[in-house]
Amino acid sequence: MFRYDDLDRLTERHIGHEAGVQVRRWEYDGVRESPSKVVYEDGSETRFGYDVEGNLTAVTDALGQRYQFRYGAFDNLLEATDPLGATVCYHYNAEAEFAGVTNSQGRDWTYGFDPSGRLSEERHYDGRMYRYQYDVADRLVQRTAPDGSALHYEHDAAGRITRITAQKADGETDGITELAYDVAGRLTKAASPDAVVEYAYNRAGQVTSETVNGEAVQSGYDAGGQRAVVEGILAPLQLAWQSGRLSSLGIGSHQPLQFSHTAAGEEQRRTNGSGFALRHEWSPTGLLQRQALEGADGRVNDVLERRYQYDVLDRLTGISDSHWGEQAFRLNGAGQVTAERRDEGRRRQARLFGYDSEQNLCEVSQIAPGLGGSLKVQDAVVQSSARYDAAGRVVERGHTQYRYDDCGRLAMKRETRPGFRPKETYFDWDVQDRLVRVSLPDGARWRYRYDAFGRRVSKVREGQAPSALAVARVAYRWDGDQLIGQQQYYADGSAAREVQWVYEPGSFRPLAQVEAQGDSTQLHYIVTDLTGTARELCSEEGEIRWRGEQGLWSTHREERRPIPLRRYLGDAANEEVYCELRYQGQLYDAETGLYYNRHRYYDAESGQYLSPDPIGLLGGRRPQGYVHNPLEWVDPLGLAACPDLYDWYKYNRSKGMNASEAHAAIKNVSPQEVFDYSLHRQGLSGQDYPVNFKEKFSAGNYKYEVRAHDINPNAPLGSNSANGPIFRVGRSQMGVNPSTNQGYGWEYGSPSGGWHHTSILKPTSPNYNPAAANDTHIPLPNGIIP
Template sequence: RLHRSGAAGATGGFGRRWTDSWSQRLLHDAGQDALVWLTEDGSELAFPWPGHWGDGENPLHPGWVMEVRGPETTIRDLPSGRWWAFPTPDVEPARLALQGARARDALAPANDHAAPPAYVIAMGDAHGNRIDLDRDPAGRLRAVRHTDGHHLRVETLPDGRYLSVDLVSDPAGADFSPIRLLTCRFDARGHLTFVDARTTGIYRYETDATGRVTRWSDGGSTWSELFYDDADRVVETRAADGLYGARFAYDDAAGTVTCLADDGAVTTHTHDALGRLIRSIDPEGGVTEQIWGPRGDLEAVIDPLGRRSRYTHDRFGNLTGITHPDGSTEILDYDALGRPVAITDALGNRWRQTRDDTGRLTAAIDPEGGEMRWRYDGAGRVTAIAAGPGAGQPFAVTRLSYDTAGRVTAITDPTGATSRFAYDRLGQVMVSIDPAGAVTRLQRDDRGRVVAADLPDGGRITAEYDGEGNLTRLVDPLGRETRNVYGAFDLLRETVDATGAAYRIAYDGDARPVAITNPLGETATLTWDRNGRLIAETDFGGRSWTYLRDAAGRMIERHEPDGDIRRFSYDDADRLIAEETASGIRRYGWDAAGRPVRAEEGGHVTEWRHDALGRVVAEVQDGLEVAISHAGAGPRSRVVTPWGATGFTWDPAGRLKGLTAGPGTLAFSFDALGRETLRQDPQGFTLAQSHDPAGRLTGQRVTGGADARPVVDRRWRWDVAGQPVAISDARWPEQRFTYDGRGQIARALPGRPQGSAQVEAFVYDAARNLAGRGRDLPEGAETTAARPGTPPDIAPSAGLDRWRLGPGGAILARGHTRYAYDARGRLVTRRTDRPGFRPEIWRYVWDDRDRLTGVIRPDGSRWAYGYDALDRRILRRRVDGGGRVAGGKAASAASPDAVRYLWEGDRLVAELPLDAAGRPDAARATLWHYAPGEIVPLARQQGERLWYVITDQIGLARELVTADGRLGWAAAHDPWGAVNDNANPDPDAATDCPLRFPGQWHDPETGLHYNRHRYYDPETGQYLSPDPIGLHGGPRPQAYVESPTELADPLGLKPCPTMLARGQAALRNLQPGEGLRPAMLGLETIADNPRLLQHWNDALRWAAGSKKGNSYTRLLSSLERGMMPDIEGWEQAFSTVNEQFKILARSDGFTIAEVHHWNFPKGDFMTQILDPRHLVPTATRAEHEAVHALTTGGSLWSGPIDPRHIIDIPEWSTPIQF
């Protein structure tokens, strides 16, 4: 339903000035002798009256035709195949062609209607799906019937206004007790006052005498008031909690509308005589202009920097060409009915589509020959999806089955594994059964919200909601609860954990977060300019940054807490081309399609080559090349470095089938749920793994050759909340864990020989920072570790090392050790004063890009580190006082004095010892082999020697085993990643392993773990510097993950589970109706992060009137005309906004490789394409590949979404408004 204050003549089932899909109607406009279609959103499309038997076409929209066949008139949207049927209005025919200016007025409000309205009586599509609306002789709606068997009973007032809607029969045709879906109430004047819809909740309305809504409120604390002028235009708004207050002024002569927000921001829009936007002045003075063609198509946009984007269109108004300010172009082709058939990018790469006679997409072919095919049943439902990478590779087919109501009941993947689903009478998923037979059951309340989930392992999750469907209480299987408090407009105001520790959020008048207060009372603040762009922030540690932006909203300066300034430059496509600091300039190069081709800093150059799909096929670092091959459009088939190669083969389900790495060959086997069960090398190595019903690892056993004794034999026990409680290992004593009320490790048996009878305890502050640990306590010793939030200064002293933490959780003192930081929060000295010993002082040196460039050890020796333009560490050297490579004995046999590192994306693929002249010593090179999408290596190679890496549940390296099954190295670790003990049967083989937590590399000279963007100290569970992505990485700037037995931080940015392993387990064990959530993979949506959300909103505004605003502006224009673009139009708009978003986010310090479109098709799927609640940034291409493999079947054109991803939570399902 939609309220249109300016449509005084509009009326429908919800009363005056309301429109809805069931109240669409035809009216005869005597002034134009035309039939006018009043659509569901209140817009009006006119068709010349052809008589009682004839056809008409809307002059502005050639794809919309009207067919009059005696008593019935049908309006068809030819491109989509949708249609609406009406009784033909009782009028005398009189033809009147609508041409010239009259044609342009076809969308003007209809007037002088000479005949009573003809309400819609049926609607359907080209596939035989039909909805019939049964009306009595007076036109009052009595029932709605769908061809799938659903039958709704409608009760109305005498004038046709809705009183109630009930579901009275299920798709099988069986009657049952009616289920109330909608209740309405009206005042004595006939105006709507109350709506209670089963899915959207309660709304209350107050109106004036003319039916204009003057106040509305929901079932919670949200309300809004509206004030009007005599022309029915809103002149002022007021809302709950001081939100969205503004005044509006109209100058009809000048065609301007001026908005004055309560915060003083002034925005002015100017329209032409036809109501089209031609000029906008934003609150910061930026001017955007739009130029329109004679047919009403947008021809050009000039942004606040004066850059012009040009557009061309066909007769349907479809966008056919784009010329960007940098001169690059894109071409879009359509068939005779205006449906897209091809897109050609700026480099000439072409994507093609084919369709059947009804317009259904049957095939999509990419520039590399990859092809997706779709099959449908008679109702237009997808029954099979075939994916073929081309290059002669076979198609992988996924099949879908449906019940009579069109609900997916089974999905069979290319390997034959089948997942099944059961529904209630409202079509809500209630039971899901995975291919292994594990069952998940749901309970729902009377609004369909999930209130309990019974999981396959016996765990139970319960939930409670407020009147608006916001989750207010969640209880995990161990009874630990999290509570949320929401304010007006469903804004999260407070979240409280099981211990009562709370985070509180404050907002400004535009609902932008301005302050976040943690449980310790520390506050992070955000400051926005009048355009709503972030211009300053202060983190929980008290450090502040300010940002200077140009008229287009791009960040051009970033002022660091210590006064340093970073300056950013861009090209005409808004791509970052230079970043300057006091120490030098970093430069970037791009191709015409916006793909990076070069990055240079300090004499180090990285270059990339791409294929037609934009995939990297070569990365060259200072002349050292990593080449990547693919099987057509399919996954990668080979990665080659100058010293070795890794090859891959795949099964029909897209799972890794085989891997070759130097002298080793691995074959992989999986169970029906896609969980890896076996890894074998024909030389003798075998890794067997087992899992529980929830997909969690329960056993690992490694054997080799003829020796039947296992090289590795490990078992896990888990609690019902999914936390490991015990890890037994044949080599080391058993590790056992207990957890506090927030799921953090409270006590641990360390799993090392000398500590087999001892306990280590951990205490945390209220913000979940590790605040103390006690080693080697008696197993029965009492500590406060089980009572989270206990201040460390009152923790028991026996055996505990009590820490002092500073603002933001940075450690200041630990035992005899003191820590000092600079103004940017980076550790600069660590001093230990033990009685009777000389002080031990470590000094840390940083550059102005927050990279650790040097360490001075207590013995005076120095180590220096160098980085490339992507902040990847490429050099590690022991140096003398002058910065030259020092001679002498290396730190260890496996750690030379100078090492060069080679990368492939965010994966370190080679360690190259350097000789005295600085040249790589290929004979001593160490290669690391990875599975695609993973950050943890599968194998380590030195020359012709190979070791396979055995990792635990989070990806921590536990063993190295040779290809013939002999142990090369093993280690026992404490919960925070430090090695307690190790076993190296062959010390001369240089098989010491530097791998630690996923993405971490041990530096023996410091004891630190290099973690891509930061350095981690396993003694403190902290990083040496704050999170470079700020709040995006979480509320604890310095800390590692909250629970290291469950989570990892492979990039030193934010916690996440091991992506593919956790994702596959989660995907196969979904809670029905909720689907795979980003949080299950340790990810968040754009909407989850205030700064990212602001960048997304900036990108939307930019796209509406600036560079590449083309497809997005076209989409908005279509919506304003009452048109619903095809999905491809929405995809094009998404791509436009997404590219700008990535530029803005990267310039703000975020590491974003791609934005994954996390599709949840419940509700209006197409609007969700641009919904930040459904967009998930990924930090690396590898991460994106993993997420993509888990959630989609191909590219954005890959067709229907896997029904397992459907989510049934209102705040995710509600379409966004434009």
């Protein structure tokens, strides 16, 4: 239930649950539409301060942590200071476009523009420069990297990329990618040196077939547009939906999984009716509180029960695991974990983490484990420390040194432990910043190959393998951005282990692992934790066969349980079942210890990626850094950190959409829908649309900016802005455009639901379209916010 004041501002939210009604309150100063204080259900408060223009200038959260902001012309943010005192400065050009940032260590990342307002150069923290060139139609035709290599782009009459030529610094061609489209403008083929990808569509524009090097993943849809069948894979999938929610998932010939949900749409229980049953419990505000395996009688199975604790800011502060024990976390004002305490039975230990002002991990200390008693900070011993260069890349960590090439990519890693010979690993990259070869200290070399979209399609061991039964080649299967399988081959060419992974629909959370067993398949269900990391493999009977835990800023540990496999019925051989999935979107590479993460490779030892973020600052201020807090945040594409977020989906469901419609509405959202959702984020509904409004947020694969303002007396006569209040919605897709190998840039919505790139909305651009510019200033709706 919601309550509003006389100005139709939200003042109370009432949520009922087993313990009674919980109330959250909003307070305001005068007639300002934005709240000055929020009082949470437990009585804690967050306070907000504003300037005369209504810009947010200060936030003091429920823990007393204070964030400060300063603005300049056109309400552009100039400075942001976090509770730890780190200040970041933002810069703009004469057109009020974002032109760079100065980080808390005084290092600059800047953008330069040509006379037509197009991005012409990008200078990173360490001074390395990328340059961009365009044709007379404002189409990108060349990107030149700091080492002199370049990507050349060719276009058709409709402006679509048809050919990308990668050229090394010495002029040699590194690879050519060709793209083809159908009459509707949909991509039908992408051919690159190591893969040919082809697409087929139905009349609704949905992908019915994705073929990579002759192997097709085929999809069928039900009458409501939901994906219902997936074929062409090891174990075909059958999906059934009820009231818009996934109700059943069939995996090959195995007993289907059945799903039940809460009224809010959170998954409550999944079971196969044969012994596997997993229950989730949620707080009234949608936080995961408990996971447990259940027996046939519904009682908790003590082999797996996990509980999560949070602070007043909904930050994870504790995990209670029936197998791994108790964990408690302390966080700083930047939301990073500064201390971790573990209690495993009677054994207690703790680690401390130190960061610099740019949130780079600088030091890990450990308090020696002991039996009982208290853990004292003064007893901490430094376990490892790290040193960073100007670009924020780790150059030394413990006994390991790192060297980078002119493009900021890791070129060599050298381990120098006392008493041992140095171990050196070398990394080779292509012009498109993809890791193509690793040379290991033992002399082994591995070659990695990719398709036109940067998805890894195979890895091959070069040279002589140690034995005929050593794995020497691995081929991968993809379903969009989901890595759905791998086939291993021995050095003698015979097939080895074949695995398929199944995910929750529309996400990167793994749900099941299937392995080939002769003419049949063996199925294990994957239990994930809060962030979607694989933690357990369970048999169809509900028995745990494998456990894994990704250490915080450290390596992975696992427990394997040997089991008899059906393909060995003729003898007594046993084999261990295990899972190579790590954080969401990551796959463990045994030869290097790295985690392949779609667009990049993550090194758990250094806590960083091997190469800079392909989308630059859109992925955050730390181009080589992983997420600031892996307990809550994920980066499934290796591009941009994001919380595991379902708020927009829940909002759409609350408006009566089924699950498919809710997901589709986010993917194909109109400006009006973005505007309504941004109002919902500020707790506004059931009242008139506000004349003055601002909101910025990220959801799905986009960053959004929403603004509403009154009549602009300086706007062109007769334009929407001159005639009345308007709202404007901008969005920028996160990720890399495969046809340009750059970010997608900003675009603005029109009432028809179309989106116009900013390049045609600037009066200084030769492609300026005044009609489109006017359309993106949308008249404010009359009536009540839904």
